[in-house]
Amino acid sequence: MRESYLFTSESVSEGHPDKVADQISDAVVDLFLAKDPQARVACETLTTTNKVVLAGEIRGRGIYEDGQWAEGVLDEIEAAVRHTVKRIGYEQDGFHWQTFDFSNNLHGQSAHIAQGVDESGNKDEGAGDQGIMFGYATDETPDFLPATLYYSHRILERMAQDRHGKVVPFLEPDAKSQVTLAYENGVPVRATALVVSTQHALGYYDDGSEGSDAAKYKELRDYVVGVFHDVLPQGFITDETKIYVNPTGRFEIGGPDGDAGLTGRKIIVDTYGGAAPHGGGAFSGKDPTKVDRSAAYVARYMAKNVVAAGLAKRCTIQLSYAIGIAEPLSLYVDLHETGTVDAAKIEAVLPTLVKLTPKGIREHLQLNKPIYQQTASYGHFGRKADGDAFTWERTDLVDQLKAAIA
Structure with missing residues (x-):
């Protein structure tokens, strides 16, 4: 085992297009388990510009039986999907919880899978897949997670809390973080690089082009740097820590409008x-x-x-x-x-x-x-x-x- 090294982990916010897909898939899982604790759900979600598509297989009492949807369930699925997007905070021209096109392609579970998985007679319930x-x-952190990932998550959680609480005016839902820590004798001791790319309101960038605003970008950057200092342990950020805030320059178009999202693409996060x-x-979308x-x-x-x-x-x-x-x-x-x-x-x-x-x-x-x-x-x-x-x-x-x- 090496005792001294650099290690990096990343996280993505609830507004990242892949995470929007994960949350929608798990909203469907929760809806069905609330109706039938033994429900079978494998729900995949695609998100893109003003569109959400569901696909997969399901089964459950009061949900989908004998090849038929129970009364009202299709409307409940769409309501759960739109509520999820609303909770995340998408009310943008390219992706709005009220107006995106919704397509539900869920269907009944394969009988051949069911016969191998279901409990019956003397047969115990089998695994749903190999x-x-x-x-x-x-023991790096009190929550028993790697420190690099732990702080990557906490940075974005703090930013999401501030966005929902309207603490700052410039944050939009889509964001990514990355934390690189130096380990000495197997223990994290300092941050060598911190990165945040966050979708922002109009004008909060500085590339010298028309519409950019250096003062607004400084406000955004100072806020993110403040979050770094609040989240990481005292002394982890030094004069040698490399800090990057929106290194591409401009990030106004984000979320599913900026890139397609799919369930299960952020399994390392x-x-x-x-x-x-x-x-x-992947975990999300599965009972x-x-x-x-x-x-x-x-x-x-x-x-x-x-x-x-x-x-x-x-x-x-x-x-x-x-x-x-x-x-x-x-x-x-x-x-x-x-x-x-x-x-x-x-x-x-x-x-x-x-x-x-x-x-x-x-x-x-x-x-x-x-x-x-x-x-x-x-x-x-x-x-x-x-x-x-x-x-x-x-x-x-x-x-x-x-x-x-x-």
């Missing part, structure tokens, strides 16, 4: 900012029977508890599944040479504390609830939610882990 899923935790492996499966989502959540839950228990400073956990098969095919624990115990002992103990079948995961983490839209921006991990919605962030296995491995 694949590998990873969970990760590190959603997870660990590149500090840990990713299995490749919790899909192990791409639920197994990644439980892997994070187990890894976080391992680190919180003091058994390692860093922990990566991999799970693998086959479609229609209930039990995982493998469980792998990597403590990155920071462990106080043998990783094989942890591998043996974890399945005794958490049943790792799709149904067992959902029951342990209470996932059959409409809680997912709030996961779809600023990361699925290392965050607090309303009440105790993000159950995979609990550290309630700590005592059991310590007792079992002692």
Whole structure:
């Protein structure tokens, strides 16, 4: 392991076109789970200039049965989609929550998938697909996330709060952040580069062209630099820190009007900012029977508890599944040479504390609830939610882990 190095993570705001798509897909998941906790949902979203398109397969009581939509559900889907865009804040000529063209292409779930996945007779519910899923935790931050990603998220969350609260007049919904930190002896000690590109109101740029305004750009830049200082630990920003605010110069056209958005294109932002492996499966738009989502959540839950228990400073956990098969095919624990115990002992103990079948995961983490839209921006991990919605962030296995491995 290298002890001294630079590492970078990025985040994107709730108004980024891909994140708009994620939030719409999860709004559909929440709508359906509120009607039927056992609903099956695989909802993909495309956003572009004044257009939102849904596609995918679904099934559920009071939603879509026997090839027919339940009465009123189609109107509820469109209302949920438009409300999501309104909440984000899009009221622009190129993308407006009231006027965008909406196309719903959701259809019934394949019977061939259903027969392999559904619980029946002596058959336990099988995994909704094959694949590998990873969970990760590190003691770099109080929320057990990599510091580079943690601060990237917090920068954009703060800017979104200020935009919604009308603290400043120039912020629009679309934004990206990037944080590069220097690590010494494996510990983040200072920022070497900070980047924010944010969509802005007319004139808040300075390139010398007609319509640009140096004073307005300075106001925007000073605000963003102030957010950097508020979010990062004292002393992390030095005279040598490179700071870039809207380095392309002008960013008035943004969101789905500036670039198309698709569900599932920000999976590294959603997870660990590149500090840990990713299995490749997106989370948003999928009900919790899909192990791409639920197994990644439980892997994070187990890894976080391992680190919180003091058994390692860093922990990566991999799970693998086959479609229609209930039990995982493998469980792998990597403590990155920071462990106080043998990783094989942890591998043996974890399945005794958490049943790792799709149904067992959902029951342990209470996932059959409409809680997912709030996961779809600023990361699925290392965050607090309303009440105790993000159950995979609990550290309630700590005592059991310590007792079992002692």
